[in-house]
Amino acid sequence: MDEPKKEEPKGPPVWMLSLADLISLLLTFFVMLFAMSSVKVDRWDEVVDSLSQSIRPDPVEPTDEPTSQMNIPRVYRKPAMNLDYLSSVIEGAIRKDPILQHARLKHSADKLVISLPGDVMFVPGSEKLAQPARQALFLLGGVLANIGNRVGVQGHTDPRPVSGEGRYPSNWELSLARAAEVANELKSSGYLDYINIYGFAASRYDDLPRTDDQTRRYEMARRVDIVIEPHGGSGVGGS
Structure with missing residues (x-):
């Protein structure tokens, strides 16, 4: 079985x-x-x-196509530099130049001001820069060329009216012309962004510290201020 x-x-x-x-x-x-x-x-x-x-041995190269009907070019700006750090950099630079050594550096929360004395920067009674002053601004412009902060230039004078038959009928025109001269020199030294210029004449004379020596106070009044703001971007108009 x-x-x-x-x-x-x-x-x-x-x-x-x-x-x-x-x-x-x-x-x-x-x-x-x-x-x-x-x-x-x-x-x-x-x-x-x-x-x-x-x-895919033959890749297609990407092309930039406009994203709108108006093809507006992109603008790339340098980032704004911290004013504390920038203050130390500028302070080190002005110590090396015999003209910039006379400058005064004032740092507040919202701006950095470099005050250039007019008596050593300009030909007396004129907006023309002395040759050593041009060399000093070339050095300063090289520093500012590396930042993206907004920059303005402000011209000031003492309260005394313009004397003689000069080119400028008032202190306001003289202060504005000096501010423009400094701004143009900074731009030719490498700062490519807009620079707003202002002429204040003696309108801010009372803001100066009170001293017993009026001659010294007048010297402080005859100045050009380079104002550096903490934020970046161009100003409207300007030089």
Whole structure:
């Protein structure tokens, strides 16, 4: 009498289950290695570039398409520099120049003011800069060329009216012309942004500190102030 045949178990063989467990463990191991590692961006970019070349050997070069009907060019500005740091940089620069050594540096919360004495900067009664003053402004303009802060130039005079048959009928015209002369010299030295210029004549004479010597106070009044603001961007108009 024939023995009944034993039914073989259905499903994958036993060795395949062990292999699947091994592959799962290896996959988990590599995922953990990847999670604990840091991707080197430069090597990753090389891999991406090589794959891109093999998959798409002739890539299409991207073109800048206008995003509006009026194609307005982008304007990139230098970031505004911290006034505390800028004050130390300018203070170190003015100590090295015999003309700028006479300048006064005033730092407040909202601006940095460099006061240039008119008696050493200009030909007396004129807006023309002396040659040593041009060299000093060239040095100062090189420092300002590296910042993105808004800059303005303000001209001042003492209260005495303009004497003689000079070129300027009043102190206001003289103070404005001197401010423009300093601004133009700074721009020719490397500062390429707008510079707002103002002529105040003697209207801010009372803001000067009170001293017993009026001659000294008049000397302080005849000045040109370079005003550096803490924020960037161009002013409206200007030189």
